[in-house]
Amino acid sequence: MAKTILEMKGISKSYGGIKALKDVKIELYEGEILCLLGENGAGKSTLMKILSGAILPSEGSIYMNGELINIKNPEMAHNYGISTVYQELIQFPDMTIMENIFIGRYPKKNGLVDFAELRKRTLQLMDVLDIHFEPDEYIRNLSVAQRQLVEIMKAVSFDSKIIIFDEPTSSLTTEETAILFRIIDDLKKKNISMIYISHRLEDIFAIGDRITVLRDGQNSGGGLVKDLNTDQVIALMVGRNVENQFPKKEVPIGKEILRVEHITNEYVNDASFVLKKGEILGFGGLVGAGRSELIRAIMGLDKCSGKIYKDGKEIINRSPADAINNHFALVPEDRKDQGLVLIRTLLHNIEMSSLKKLSHFGFMNGKQETEYADRYMKQLHVKAAGSYQQAGDLSGGNQQKVVIAKCLATKPDILILDEPTRGIDVGSKAEIYEIMSDLVEQGVSIIMISSELPELLNMSDRIIVMREGSITGELTKEEASEERVMKFATKEM
Template sequence: MNNFILKLENITKEYSGTKALDNINLAFEKGKIHSIVGENGAGKSTFIKIITGAHKQTSGKFIYKGKEVSNNSPHNSMKNGIGCVYQELNVIPYLTIAENIFYGYEEKKNIFLDKKYMREKSKQILKNLGVNLDINKLVKDIGIGNQQIVEIAKSLIRNVEVLILDEPTASLTKSEIKNLFLILQKLKENGVTIIYISHRLDEVLQISDVVSVFRDGKLIASDINKNLDQQMIIKNMVGRNLDITKYSKEYSSEEEVLKVHNISSKYIKDVSFELKKGEIIGIAGLVASGRTELANAIFGVDKITDGSIYINGKKVNIKSPSDAIKYGLAFITEDRKDTGLMLEMSIKDNASISSLKSFTKGLFIDKVKQEKVVEDTLKTLKLKYSSIKEHVNNLSGGNQQKVVIGKWLLTNSDIIIFDEPTRGIDVSAKEEVYKIIENLAKEGKSIIMISSEVEEIFRMSNRILVMSNGQIVSSYKNGCVSSEEIFKDSSSLLRERDYEK
């Protein structure tokens, strides 16, 4: 028992009579990687917030290093050597990478900041992560994947004894994940206890010593890695065997709904492709390859400096997202926190913000119609919520993503861009999102899907475009390419290939 650095005994957390956690008993062994998995809303986030002191348990004991802690708080938790990298990023956009890494833990030399030391230490940390980033660059100018790496680096300057990682690989490439796992192994060898939260079960089984499964606020199962497989974990997560179907890659329409012709922006160059009615195009590529920047250009977020866009055969001039919406485009962005939702507003207001005109009578909003349409749409998405007047920031990450999708479904757009549609979503919720996308395509909607998960691209796409250095470097019919070829293309400096096999 002396090997357990952290124990939680009979932990229960109630909100207005509802149990978010129900009598959880779990212990974490020193120098081990212990993964916690479960569907969105299973209680994982609440459990982590109790460990970090952000929330106080309703009942139960919190025991750290053999002593019961009765006054846990975020400050005391960090002081005691418990660190956490949350799924929702906490970077400061207008500070440099080095300043973000040391924010709140600045090093001083006499009375002045030791900027040289902080820059050199930041370089070393990033080098250990296998990342080549300019530490003097503002965080607002790097992609979300690199921002996630900065968050991880921040934790490494602190002498943590328990490190919690909440979906740390959601936006990382395979090579970055490999480097992260090497770092975690080093930390483990140095006696650091790691609590690893992820929906990527293959990663969980690869990196973990122990895996615990939460469902509906309860601990369903906990076992050592070698006794588990993905199907067993999934069954414990969802309470049933999950029927995972594969989308049919065949579609018959030759009707062109979108043509992108040689468009360029500050971030992309000479991009061309066509999208057919009912087609799902998957866009693959490494982080910073230009995938999101292409979506931003099409949707009017970034200014197009050259080239043309045609919708249903007609040239259009999209200068802003409002123009894009007018032409029947929708954009589910990769970062729901910053660009997809207004977290302090209600579910109802978030879901209807892009389609308010359809609920307006003269100068007034028909609130009865608004609430009915929103509720009907969210019901099809199987959203878990108590009231549509509930604030979005009270929802789990997966349910927040469903609100974003619902918002755009209400616009009845014909062309929908999904950027990392299942980022941070559990395996069951992923299936629901996949079925939503499949049904949209079957209804004649045309889909552009950007994803860092090659398996997701293979599963969902009729056609696959690979991007590198802001350009499309290759195009494949699904079924005619391997993941190795996609990785090779996305890593290649040969940017003039645009072929179809």
């Protein structure tokens, strides 16, 4: 039996009267990939922040190799050989790769940074991990996937025995995910233990050894990956069987509501398509295929040539304000940076795009504002203390519902969802899909960009696939399959 390298026993964490964790226990074996699962708000991040020294537990003990340890801060965690690769990368874009990896630990010569030695150590680390960059390259010039590889190098540079991966594939293409999995497998062969957090169950079954599930801040169950199936894991996460992960209603498709002709700019090449009333039109393709760029052009965020027709009449969206006036709404890919103001209340976020409609002679009616926000929060089942709670305090799924609420408040005919369930747990995903189904039943037309093939195949009435800024294929629901979508996503024009 493998050696136990880590035990967390009786871990509890309280914030005032709220218990985020209650008597949680996990074990990690040497050279093991332990998958830590749970819905947003289940306590995964809180538990890992305790292990990484970011916060202190209210109760509980941590043991490494059978010895009680006391982790008071991240530096102490590093000294014990515990590192974290975060979903939201913490890097300095105007510094080089080697400076980011060894920041705060630079080799010195005559009191100054020894850049020759710094470069040497970085190249040695790259050789060990079979990751090859120019050490002097600036972080700002790297893709998201490349930046994540730099974070992995940084974690290993601490001579880590335990590495925590927090949603590492959320922004990666299929090919980039394969590279990450290869590196994780190499680390495992070196007897490095890993705790892997992800909402993508396909990742878990691809690389995991064992699963531990948290629900409502407590242990919910788990077991060996080989002994569990998707339905069993989902039931442990949400506390119930999710009968239908993709609750899409069959809605009659109406007449054409949107026609886009020959949209072209530096990112998009001669893109044309049609959207019909009550339809969910999916856009597939690899990250960087030009899907989001096409939507930005349609929404007036980027300049382009080409024509847009709505209900048979040509319209021009010179700005997002024009698009909103023409009854378009966009739920952006990055809800935290582009969709929400995290330090403002839910009320302020929901009404943000509708201030003109709510104001009277430039003044706002507080009671009307509250009723307005509460109405949309109730419609979308937002779980919050009230409309005066800050957006940053909500789980990822509830934050996404608030972004959708803000969009629905503008009364759109066409709702564009860019990666609508990225970083959201299984239960919240099903709720977002139900919202989408209800909206198309009410006559709203939806454009959905998604990098998750099961989501794309199960929620779309029709799928358009892009590659390198061009539309390479179109598939009906009956024609669509993972293989056909990927064929169009990777084919040369």
